[in-house]
Amino acid sequence: MSFEDRLSEVGLNLRSSIIRELLKFAASPEAISFGGGVPDPNTFPRHQLAEIAKEVVEQDYSYTLQYGTTEGDDLLAVQIIKLLNRIYGIADVQRDQLLFTTGSQQALDLMARIFLDKDSICFLEFPAYLGAVSAFRMSFPRFETVPLEDDGMDVGYLENRLRELDAKGEIKKVKFLYTVPNFHNPASVTMSLEKRKKLIEICDRYDILILEDDPYGMLRFSGERLPSLYKLAGPDRVVLLNSFSKVLTPGLRIGMMVGHSSIIRRATMAKQAMDLCCPTLTQRIAARYLERHDLVEQLKPGIELYRGKKDTMIRALNEHFSEIKGAKWVDPEGGLFVWVTLPQGFDTIGMFDVAKAKNVYYIPGEAFSIEKTPSTSMRLSFCLPPEERIVEGVRRLKDVIAQYGREKGLM
Amino acid sequence: MSFEDRLSEVGLNLRSSIIRELLKFAASPEAISFGGGVPDPNTFPRHQLAEIAKEVVEQDYSYTLQYGTTEGDDLLAVQIIKLLNRIYGIADVQRDQLLFTTGSQQALDLMARIFLDKDSICFLEFPAYLGAVSAFRMSFPRFETVPLEDDGMDVGYLENRLRELDAKGEIKKVKFLYTVPNFHNPASVTMSLEKRKKLIEICDRYDILILEDDPYGMLRFSGERLPSLYKLAGPDRVVLLNSFSKVLTPGLRIGMMVGHSSIIRRATMAKQAMDLCCPTLTQRIAARYLERHDLVEQLKPGIELYRGKKDTMIRALNEHFSEIKGAKWVDPEGGLFVWVTLPQGFDTIGMFDVAKAKNVYYIPGEAFSIEKTPSTSMRLSFCLPPEERIVEGVRRLKDVIAQYGREKGLM
Numbered sequence A, B: 001m002s003f004e005d006r007l008s009e010v011g012l013n014l015r016s017s018i019i020r021e022l023l024k025f026a027a028s029p030e031a032i033s034f035g036g037g038v039p040d041p042n043t044f045p046r047h048q049l050a051e052i053a054k055e056v057v058e059q060d061y062s063y064t065l066q067y068g069t070t071e072g073d074d075l076l077a078v079q080i081i082k083l084l085n086r087i088y089g090i091a092d093v094q095r096d097q098l099l100f101t102t103g104s105q106q107a108l109d110l111m112a113r114i115f116l117d118k119d120s121i122c123f124l125e126f127p128a129y130l131g132a133v134s135a136f137r138m139s140f141p142r143f144e145t146v147p148l149e150d151d152g153m154d155v156g157y158l159e160n161r162l163r164e165l166d167a168k169g170e171i172k173k174v175k176f177l178y179t180v181p182n183f184h185n186p187a188s189v190t191m192s193l194e195k196r197k198k199l200i201e202i203c204d205r206y207d208i209l210i211l212e213d214d215p216y217g218m219l220r221f222s223g224e225r226l227p228s229l230y231k232l233a234g235p236d237r238v239v240l241l242n243s244f245s246k247v248l249t250p251g252l253r254i255g256m257m258v259g260h261s262s263i264i265r266r267a268t269m270a271k272q273a274m275d276l277c278c279p280t281l282t283q284r285i286a287a288r289y290l291e292r293h294d295l296v297e298q299l300k301p302g303i304e305l306y307r308g309k310k311d312t313m314i315r316a317l318n319e320h321f322s323e324i325k326g327a328k329w330v331d332p333e334g335g336l337f338v339w340v341t342l343p344q345g346f347d348t349i350g351m352f353d354v355a356k357a358k359n360v361y362y363i364p365g366e367a368f369s370i371e372k373t374p375s376t377s378m379r380l381s382f383c384l385p386p387e388e389r390i391v392e393g394v395r396r397l398k399d400v401i402a403q404y405g406r407e408k409g410l411m
Helices: A009-013 A018-025 A046-059 A074-088 A103-115 A130-137 A155-167 A193-206 A229-233 A261-275 A280-292 A300-321 A352-357 A387-407 B009-013 B018-025 B046-059 B074-088 B103-115 B130-137 B155-167 B193-206 B229-233 B261-275 B280-292 B300-321 B352-357 B387-407
Strands: A098-102 A121-126 A142-149 A174-179 A210-213 A238-243 A254-258 A337-341 A377-381 B098-102 B121-126 B142-149 B174-179 B210-213 B238-243 B254-258 B337-341 B377-381
Touching: A009 B103, A009 B261, A046 A280, A046 B046, A074 A098, A074 A254, A074 A280, A098 A103, A098 A261, A103 A130, A103 A174, A103 A210, A103 A238, A103 A254, A103 A261, A103 B009, A103 B261, A121 A130, A121 A155, A130 B261, A142 A155, A155 A174, A155 A193, A174 A193, A193 A210, A193 A229, A210 A229, A229 A238, A254 A261, A254 A280, A261 B009, A261 B103, A261 B130, A280 B280, A300 A337, A300 A387, A352 A387, B046 B280, B074 B098, B074 B254, B074 B280, B098 B103, B098 B261, B103 B130, B103 B174, B103 B210, B103 B238, B103 B254, B103 B261, B121 B130, B121 B155, B142 B155, B155 B174, B155 B193, B174 B193, B193 B210, B193 B229, B210 B229, B229 B238, B254 B261, B254 B280, B300 B337, B300 B387, B352 B387
Parallel strands: A121 A142, A121 A174, A174 A210, A210 A238, B121 B142, B121 B174, B174 B210, B210 B238
Antiparallel strands: A098 A254, A238 A254, A337 A377, B098 B254, B238 B254, B337 B377
16 A cells, blocks of 8 residues: 555655665675765764763663753753853853754754745755755755855855845845855865855845854864854854764764754744654763863864875875866865865766776765756765775776776766 | 744744643642653663663664664664564564654654645544644644543544545545544543444545554553554554653653554655654664563563552542542543543633642643643643652642632632
8 A cells, every 4th residue: 555645745755865875785895985974983982971871871860761851951051052162162152042953954954944934045055965955855945056166155156146036025035044164065165264254244234044054163184263153143143053973973863053042942842843852861971971071182083083084085086086187176174075076077976886886985966966966076975984995995986987987988 | 133034834833832831830849740741760770771871882882873774773673573563463563664763752743744734634632642733733734633532532523524524525635643542641541442443444434544652552550451553454554653751761762653664664754854863872772671671571560650659649539529529530541641620610721820829730631722722621640749749739739629619609
């Protein structure tokens, strides 16, 4: 029996993750996968977390095994407010400006639910973070994409589009603009300070809410830390999302939403109807961890690990890809990804079968487009494979490109 | 600054939980609260869970601290499939018929998202479980309510309404019927076997999907265990929800959805866009617990505890409420609640201020209506207060009723 005929519009329009489909075979031991943005388990402080897990179940059981509030653990909130001050220099976040979510993904879903209707307009960067697209899409808004440049969003393009929408009387339909300013997923670029200021100026002028997603910000390898949009413009203009997934562990599924109390209040009401609350256990584990350990210090070996892997990947690309005329790649200042663009004519989804045959996996650029636009680009994650596998994987990729290029008469 | 002017229809129509508002002051040490349906922390197997928590973080860290699949932990699935067979006699549940969710609440939200549109019709029992109403409401369906009787849903009423809808050509709009057959929240009644069979017969005739929610089924004090609707009619007719919140611990936030693989597949796709996955840690803790401990056996002292509390509450009601002419209450065969109905003229929400002054808390029946209908009923949870506080609380409630009744000229 099929239930397709009674599905809702949302139910009918769900799409299975292309990334998931592509990476089905990436788990075999011979495969080298630059696919998922999955952190290296060696960076997880498992001994400390194991001790804390035992302790908070044993001692705080009437909290950690019980229902919690929708807003989340107050002890964790105390720690996060301190951490926000430390990493962003935001000194004045109040408890009612903070909501804990199941990863940032739930915060994206919450933003969609409380702001987006069918006739709403939602701005995204292009290429786009797919998780955001899939969350927003369930409200069927109109997507507007702003191209990414080497120093972040093309703010001139954005300004023109907003001017046009304003002229057409549609500016009120723009509910928010979503951006990943640091070490973008997938484009790996970082928005310059000048563009951050310009973006805020434009959004102030047209009264556009900014949704700033910063899961990778603490993973900086080089260059100067830039102020967050939230730090520059405050909660009247910006909602800030962050997550422990890339800097502590994804397994706890702790995301957070920082913003104006009136937005957080609505998001909390929606979350209450969606799942009542996040697990109290995982939140209290994180709270105790932050009470006892200096996350910024603890993260340093992890940053070194990722920097080493990133350097290895860039060296391998320099060595093997330099002869591919027209190919280019971003050397990211942080994060988990390198965005590689091949010469015109290449189609990285078409090339995927060749890659599969050679047992090397990447995410084709098409996966980061809203309407499945063919793409010459691909995202390479360097976070999970060991360094020697990164070198070998890039070598395999070069062979893939050479074979596909020959087959298609591109090289 | 307010963001109200740019909220979506969902955002604008969110309602803050009336229960939450009512119970704000119920936490003071002098208060006796029959409010929340919160399990007694003494029933949580904290020592075993503490050991397991430590072990699975230490040893399974590359799973428990990492991202998981949207479907959830396969080891937990193995255990749940066994448990479903043991408690329901359902022998043939496949892995692709099972999805783990953040409590049952998320499963309710998933059902709403994949099935309900604005013109959909959704059947509920009256009084209704509020969590279901708040989840379903975000899709703005038309609610149809079926009155509850002492032996469950008034299936004759349901049959008439379906006949009328069929005559009006609206039967295809009915997306599902939601029911809590065992120890209903809040009405505390249990659907008889005869009615279960009749309900299925009616739903077969009109091709209505049944959403069966059974969080309390394992907490039976007396009477014979009745077959679940899922057991009687299978996945072509029924989606079964269950949860560990009332039988192990709510803090893990583990709910589950069992149904036809085509429904589970859609729900999984929606969940992926909503939060990617539940925490791997909490799922693996539950899996190891079920591998090593017999949940059914372990639950026995908890059932005895609740039975004792329920008996105490019923004795206290018999003693103190018998003189209130026209008052009646259900002596439930299991679960966590007693549903008390006062004589005509009483309004349990109007009476709440008197109760607050006397430091005793309950949930007024109005909270379980869809359009805030005044009610003579109230829900009393006996699960949390110790027995002597239950006796004292019922005594206070009698004083509340007497005072309110005198003030309103009802007694």
